[in-house]
Amino acid sequence: MPKPTLVTNRIRALRFDAAEMSQGVLAERIGVTRQTVNAIEQGKYSPSLEVAFKIARVFGVTLDEVFQYPPD
Amino acid sequence: MPFEEKSVIATTGAHVVVFGVYFFVVARWLASTAADQVVYQPLLVFTVVPLVVLTVISHIAFAVLKPKEAGAHDERDALIALRGGRVGGYVLAVGAFAGIALAMAESSPFYIAHALLLAWVLAEVTDGTRKIVLYRRGA
Numbered sequence: 001m002p003k004p005t006l007v008t009n010r011i012r013a014l015r016f017d018a019a020e021m022s023q024g025v026l027a028e029r030i031g032v033t034r035q036t037v038n039a040i041e042q043g044k045y046s047p048s049l050e051v052a053f054k055i056a057r058v059f060g061v062t063l064d065e066v067f068q069y070p071p072d
Numbered sequence: 073m074p075f076e077e078k079s080v081i082a083t084t085g086a087h088v089v090v091f092g093v094y095f096f097v098v099a100r101w102l103a104s105t106a107a108d109q110v111v112y113q114p115l116l117v118f119t120v121v122p123l124v125v126l127t128v129i130s131h132i133a134f135a136v137l138k139p140k141e142a143g144a145h146d147e148r149d150a151l152i153a154l155r156g157g158r159v160g161g162y163v164l165a166v167g168a169f170a171g172i173a174l175a176m177a178e179s180s181p182f183y184i185a186h187a188l189l190l191a192w193v194l195a196e197v198t199d200g201t202r203k204i205v206l207y208r209r210g211a
Contacts, residue, residue, distance in 0.1 A: 005210070031146070032146040032147065032148065033074050033075075033141070033144045033146050033148075033149075035073065035074040035077075035148075036074070036146050036147075036148040036149075039148060039210065039211075042210075043210070044209070044210030044211070045148050045151075045210055045211055047147070047148075048147050051147065
């Protein structure tokens, strides 16, 4: 089965830089479950644009510092 | 494991167990009795009771074990519910047409009822299985 999304992300690194913020805390701040944060982090789920912006806002970075898409 | 995933596993499992027993019992009756003579109605109605009980008890257990996660639902759950529910519709449609075909062939109401029931159960199990796969492999 192909990977469900080509979108990659730096959430794990950003959490580390944010004093090792837990997935649970991030989940609470963006309004999703901890399991959804885990799925996003592992590339199993591409979040909605709204959740993506919320994640970027939590870490105080731009969207493309969190999510990347491979060039053609 | 998200609450919704546990919920899907419990509901799908309850359908498999309860209707597995139901179809096993009815098939045994059918082996020794003509279809028109099989009194399946009370058993079918009663089958709903263990289905509801199993589902409710499992959900209460999940909520007690992890109260913070009870009822938690987000956009990923909604997407999986949407995607997971597509295939079951086709299964149900095939069963509906099978029921119509049996009615047109003036088959016993027993077979018509059970073709529809089987289609519904298979649709539920198909949807549940697909949702579990989406939770595990990614959506």
